[in-house]
Amino acid sequence: MDFSVLTDQFASLTFDGIALGFIYVxxxxxxTMVYGVLRLINFANSEVFMLGSFATILVATKLxxxxxxxxxxxGFKLVYTMTAMLVGAMIVSGVASVIIEIVAYRRLRSRTSxxxxxxxxxxxxxxxxxxxxxxxxxxxxxxxxxxLDKTILATVWGADIRVDTLLVIVFAIILxxxxxxxxxxxRLGMGIRAVSMxxxxxxxxxxxxxxxxxxxxxxxGLGTGAxxxxxxxxxxxxxxxxGFELGLAAFTAAVLGGIGNIRGAFAGGIAxxxxxxxxxxxxxxxxxxxxxxxxxxxVLLFKPNGIFGESLQQARV
Amino acid sequence: xxxxLRDTGATLWANSNKWQRYLIAGVIIVGAFxxxxxxxxxxxxxxxxxxxxxxxxxxxxVLMALGLNVVVGKSGLLDxxxxxxxxxxxxxAGILSMHTKLNTWEILPxxxxxxxxxxxxxxxxxxxxxxxxxxIVTLGFGEIIRITALNSSAVGGANGISNIPNPPTTFGFxxxxxxxxxxxxVVLILIIITILIIRGLSARRPGRAWESIRQDEDVxxxxxxxxxxYKLWAFVFGASVGGAAGVLFASKAMFIAPNIFNYNISIxxxxxxxxxxxxxxxxxxxxxxxxxxxxxxxxxxSEARMLIxxxxxxxxxxxRPDGLLPRKKREKIGIAGGEIx
Numbered sequence: 045m046d047f048s049v050l051t052d053q054f055a056s057l058t059f060d061g062i063a064l065g066f067i068y069v070x071x072x073x074x075x076t077m078v079y080g081v082l083r084l085i086n087f088a089n090s091e092v093f094m095l096g097s098f099a100t101i102l103v104a105t106k107l108x109x110x111x112x113x114x115x116x117x118x119g120f121k122l123v124y125t126m127t128a129m130l131v132g133a134m135i136v137s138g139v140a141s142v143i144i145e146i147v148a149y150r151r152l153r154s155r156t157s158x159x160x161x162x163x164x165x166x167x168x169x170x171x172x173x174x175x176x177x178x179x180x181x182x183x184x185x186x187x188x189x190x191x192l193d194k195t196i197l198a199t200v201w202g203a204d205i206r207v208d209t210l211l212v213i214v215f216a217i218i219l220x221x222x223x224x225x226x227x228x229x230x231r232l233g234m235g236i237r238a239v240s241m242x243x244x245x246x247x248x249x250x251x252x253x254x255x256x257x258x259x260x261x262x263x264x265g266l267g268t269g270a271x272x273x274x275x276x277x278x279x280x281x282x283x284x285x286x287g288f289e290l291g292l293a294a295f296t297a298a299v300l301g302g303i304g305n306i307r308g309a310f311a312g313g314i315a316x317x318x319x320x321x322x323x324x325x326x327x328x329x330x331x332x333x334x335x336x337x338x339x340x341x342x343v344l345l346f347k348p349n350g351i352f353g354e355s356l357q358q359a360r361v
Numbered sequence: 362x363x364x365x366l367r368d369t370g371a372t373l374w375a376n377s378n379k380w381q382r383y384l385i386a387g388v389i390i391v392g393a394f395x396x397x398x399x400x401x402x403x404x405x406x407x408x409x410x411x412x413x414x415x416x417x418x419x420x421x422x423v424l425m426a427l428g429l430n431v432v433v434g435k436s437g438l439l440d441x442x443x444x445x446x447x448x449x450x451x452x453x454a455g456i457l458s459m460h461t462k463l464n465t466w467e468i469l470p471x472x473x474x475x476x477x478x479x480x481x482x483x484x485x486x487x488x489x490x491x492x493x494x495x496x497i498v499t500l501g502f503g504e505i506i507r508i509t510a511l512n513s514s515a516v517g518g519a520n521g522i523s524n525i526p527n528p529p530t531t532f533g534f535x536x537x538x539x540x541x542x543x544x545x546x547v548v549l550i551l552i553i554i555t556i557l558i559i560r561g562l563s564a565r566r567p568g569r570a571w572e573s574i575r576q577d578e579d580v581x582x583x584x585x586x587x588x589x590x591y592k593l594w595a596f597v598f599g600a601s602v603g604g605a606a607g608v609l610f611a612s613k614a615m616f617i618a619p620n621i622f623n624y625n626i627s628i629x630x631x632x633x634x635x636x637x638x639x640x641x642x643x644x645x646x647x648x649x650x651x652x653x654x655x656x657x658x659x660x661x662x663s664e665a666r667m668l669i670x671x672x673x674x675x676x677x678x679x680x681r682p683d684g685l686l687p688r689k690k691r692e693k694i695g696i697a698g699g700e701i702x
Contacts, residue, residue: 079493085493085496147675148675151679152678152679152682155682158639158682158683160433160439160631160635160639161635161678161682161683162678163439163631163635164631164632164635164636164674164678165674165675165678165679167628167631167632167671167674168632168671168672168673168674168675168678169671169675170671171667171668171670171671171674172668172671172672172675175665175667175668175671176668179664179665179668288624292500292504292624295497296497296501299493299494299497303493303494330508330511330512331508331512333504333508334504334505334508334509336501337501337502337504337505338501338505340497340498340501341486341487341498341501341502344487344490344494344498345486345487348489348490348491348494349494350494
């Protein structure tokens with residue numbers, strides 16, 4: 045173990061860790077919001093992320109005819125293309141998420157109270173999606189054209205502030221603020237909070253449950269889609285199994301913060317991003333995912349409902 | 362009334378006397394032992410020999426599904442890292458055969474004991490958690506075991522351990538590359554023993570405790586059930602079965618590597634349990650046989666077989682949410698029918 049890496053590159057690791065953390069936060073939304081409303085692990089969300097990452101690249105390569113060798117864009121064209129990629133990923137992921145709800149969960153919800161059944165159904169959906177993409181891409185990874193030149197904007201305490209990581213952080217913060225406002229201020233957001241507090245009572249109060257649930261899945265999907273765009277912008281590569289890798293980490297982040305709790309997902313995601321970056325610097329990248337789990341187990345041993353916990357009436361359902 | 366396999370079977374069993382029951386059990390057991398005779402019929406699997414499919418995946422997976430059923434189906438503890446115990450068993454076989462001269466039958470108890478120990482350690486730490494938190498922690502444990510094996514050069518790292526010896530010739534039965542049938546019989550014996558133990562436990566105090574924990578943990582605790590103790594019991598029992606499956610698999614395959622023991626196996630076993638009908642031994646056996654057999658049978662469309670597997674899961678869960686052969690709904694009978702059994 046070499047701790048000098050940690051002190052030498054502390055600022056740069058922190059910066060990268062925060063950017064990775066925001067990607068986790070956005071994916072974790074797809075888990076945590078659905079959990080808040082339905083009390084079930086939305087296993088298929090990892091494949092929503094995978095679909096979004098492919099959509100991002102396909103918008104760039106098929107719609108704008110960029111190839112992997114294309115030169116980076118500048119000015120208005122860059123903004124235009126990147127926006128299209130972000131919107132494309134969010135639409136694909138959002139729609140996929142809503143369709144998954146209809147195919148995998150809706151019918152079961154009215155027929156059985158057994159949550160494991162929904163879990164298996166969701167696992168089925170994830171297998172189908174991952175396998176379909178695996179066959180379509182012949183298991184090959186797909187690279188993204190580098191449209192955004194990764195210039196270094198500034199150097200703070202020895203850390204290079206790259207434009208792509210900065211973009212992730214800024215846009216993720218904007219999205220999260222919008223989401224927080226939506227959930228806390230809007231009428232639909234109030235509906236979501238009501239359903240997550242008490243499913244049966246909110247139905248008695250005349251809330252259209254299917255509409256609320258679809259909205260929740262849509263928001264989770266949009267967040268996950270945005271995450272996949274940011275992931276592609278920074279890491280420039282995807283493959284059919286990416287959903288599993290990132291989805292597991294994001295789910296861990298959601299549990300770390302207290303699943304069902306949006307602000308908890310925020311804290312959990314950032315914490316996990318930082319932990320993974322520090323751990324892979326000190327212990328080597330091969331131990332990265334283990335550290336996340338070890339920390340998770342330790343946190344849960346002392347705070348069994350995650351760092352922020354669920355609200356009291358939810359915890360005992 | 363539509364034909365109901367579970368109820369028909371249950372009625373038949375309930376209306377039989379002692380000798381008829383022995384007869385039914387005998388027919389089923391002999392039938393199971395005779396399965397290798399079906400080689401070459403329409404059941405035959407392309408690409409892999411039918412008898413070898415009977416051992417792995419079918420036999421090994423049925424065994425593991427039975428073990429996981431105690432944890433998930435009977436006690437209602439969602440375990441997403443069951444593969445960890447399978448890996449512990451397999452690696453015990455690998456490491457012990459590398460450093461000692463013990464044969465498979467001598468390693469088997471050690472593997473089971475170590476798997477139980479790891480189940481005990483994990484369970485003691487995390488069984489105070491509930492529901493989905495337990496799920497993610499067990500999932501994490503499975504990954505921790507796999508990645509630790511992957512990064513430890515002492516157990517071969519990513520290359521794993523090869524040249525694990527086959528079991529020695531026992532009672533005139535040889536165990537080598539050709540003797541798939543004998544391996545199948547061994548795993549069948551283990552399956553029968555496991556079923557007998559589970560049936561025995563289910564009818565006694567642990568079984569009732571598990572059932573009450575599954576239905577309502579708070580009420581169970583109020584009624585004086587030591588929930589923590591019985592949850593730990595379920596966990597350790599499940600782990601022991603997983604460990605046994607691991608030892609057996611390693612000595613047949615002769616080679617193990619960390620990536621065999623990935624998270625997909627845990628999910629697959631869980632799918633068997635839920636698909637077949639949680640908590641019902643015969644449902645779980647049926648589900649595991651069917652779901653591990655189908656991908657082998659349709660190997661000629663090998664590219665799409667996992668895709669079809671996923672579709673089967675979605676469709677079946679939508680058509681029969683409680684599984685193929687669900688457990689008898691005692692609690693529902695009590696409420697709706699006014700008749701409490």
